[in-house]
Amino acid sequence: EDQVTQSPEALRLQEGESSSLNCSYTVSGLRGLFWYRQDPGKGPEFLFTLYSAGEEKEKERLKATLTKKESFLHITAPKPEDSATYLCAVQAYSGGGADGLTFGKGTHLIIQP
């Protein structure tokens, strides 16, 4: 069974204080690893897809990296508007062509001004 574990569960940072969020995964065969941002009461917003170990993607203050067992979301000099829950999900290859994502519980990030 595919599993995704995110840490920490919650993180409080000062504005400008850089940090990293962790996503550890167990999957039979990784098709892709996805990062989403979710604001309260809203649907997840797509951020990045990573397909193979060593791959990196960047967007504004966010950078996502991937190894064979985990992914990191690095946040550089965050601003209060970066406050949200960040979700990690994996999509696995399977004989049945399953495409449903398996999500972690998320990291609740608060950036204080």
Place this chain on the structure above:
Amino acid sequence: DTGVSQDPRHKITKRGQNVTFRCDPISEHNRLYWYRQTLGQGPEFLTYFQNEAQLEKSRLLSDRFSAERPKGSFSTLEIQRTEQGDSAMYLCASSLMTYEQYFGPGTRLTVT
């Protein structure tokens, strides 16, 4: 690109009643997914369609749940004989083939 839309945004119902939710995907996307999310948890996969064919169902999708996607356009998710444990956010997502999934705003269901 108007994004994925869901209707209604909120639904309050009494235990035992049936409810139906609608999802309109991004127009050129051929795959449509349903997820359920409870407080403090990540979304859990329920089922997905490629065009009008329902290709996968999670074990979470009990016999009280049914989904359709007529003509490969919008989709409906119906829950029969609702239970308090059905209270959750129901999310719809769409994608073009196996690429990234884009989510709608969700339908918040409260069963009293």
